[in-house]
Amino acid sequence: MAPNNLKPTGTLFENDEDVPAENIPVTEYKKTVKSHLSWPMIIVYAYFHIVAVYGIYLIFTSAKILTSLSVVVLYELGILGITAGVHRLWAHRAYKAKWQLRLLLTILQTLAFQDPIIDWARDHRVHHKFNETDADPYNARRGFFFSHIGWMFFRKHPEVKAKGKGIDFSDLYADPFLRYQKKYYYYLMTIVCFVLPTYMPMYLWNETFYNSFTINILRYILTLNSTLAVNSVAHRWGSKPYDKSLNPSENLTMSLLTLGEGWHNYHHAFPWDYKTAELGKYSTNLTTAFIDLMAKIGWAYDLKSTSDEMIKKRVQRTGDGSHELWGWGDKDQSKEEMNEAVIKHAKEQ
Ligand SMILES: [Zn+2]
Ligand SMILES: [Zn+2]
Incomplete structure (x- = not known):
């Protein structure tokens, strides 16, 4: 009892x-x-x-x-x-x-x-x-x-x-x-x-x-x-491009169901970001579209976000490697991808 x-x-x-x-x-x-x-x-x-x-x-x-x-x-x-x-x-x-x-x-x-x-x-x-x-x-x-x-x-x-x-x-x-x-x-x-x-x-x-x-x-x-x-x-369920030590994950289905709250690995890595996602694509994050609209009419202000540089450093330090590449020479870019790209270019010459 x-x-x-x-x-x-x-x-x-x-x-x-x-x-x-x-x-x-x-x-x-x-x-x-x-x-x-x-x-x-x-x-x-x-x-x-x-x-x-x-x-x-x-x-x-x-x-x-x-x-x-x-x-x-x-x-x-x-x-x-x-x-x-x-x-x-x-x-x-x-x-x-x-x-x-x-x-x-x-x-x-x-x-x-x-x-x-x-x-x-x-x-x-x-x-x-x-x-x-x-x-x-x-x-x-x-x-x-x-x-x-x-x-x-x-x-x-x-x-x-x-x-x-x-x-x-x-x-x-x-x-x-x-x-x-x-x-x-x-x-x-x-x-x-x-x-x-x-x-x-x-x-x-x-x-x-x-x-x-x-x-x-x-x-x-x-x-x-x-x-x-x-x-x-x-x-x-989902990938962990920002911090693989966290269980919260990037989950598209959840983002669609909750107007953008499924980008949960990013959100736990950068909880102050008003987008709760790196890219804030409106199609999968209508809440961000709403807040941006409110900012346009002056009802929302002081929107906090994360710099590209800070995200990049975090991805390189703690990500699981599933993050989209930053560009040529990104540490997550595979050798295969690099070779493919060079070969393709060479062929075109
Ligand atoms: Zn959570
Ligand atoms: Zn939260």
């Missing part, structure tokens, strides 16, 4: 106000890890996933086409709230934003229901700082399932809070939008993530409540799983 202070709290991402995890010895945590499971959370999310699967069926059988299209639009908007908002702006401070953009991104992040920006950004900073150790909230070394969604159902490892204490979060609490969002989170989230997206299709194009409600749950679960897959899939 676990002591009382080891009981899971049942919140999605544990808050600071919860029982302080650092009081639990690590050995105690390991011994009783299974008793840290939050069954209410498991039941709620199992229910959401079953409803989401049924939502797919409804899309093909009885939903109006506009309802299906609204899933795509709201999915992308929710993802943008995560990527441009809580991830690049607030967790990494990769750029600055005027109040208009901060307000917009706060609303979009609420649409995605992944807990308040302050909590999300706090956990994410700890994830980067202590990547794939016990102090990483989504520690990928605890297995694929844990790093994907399992971590939401367990009490946090004591190391997360113990080590996380050394990280500065004061800037997050200094933003009034974030304080307000955290204070009224459960009201705001219920309205923005569930009530409005269910009500709008009923009001605007006479969708049934049943279809609208079910398909909105599908939209939420898709957004959630895409975001979670950055911690699981992109920490497991």
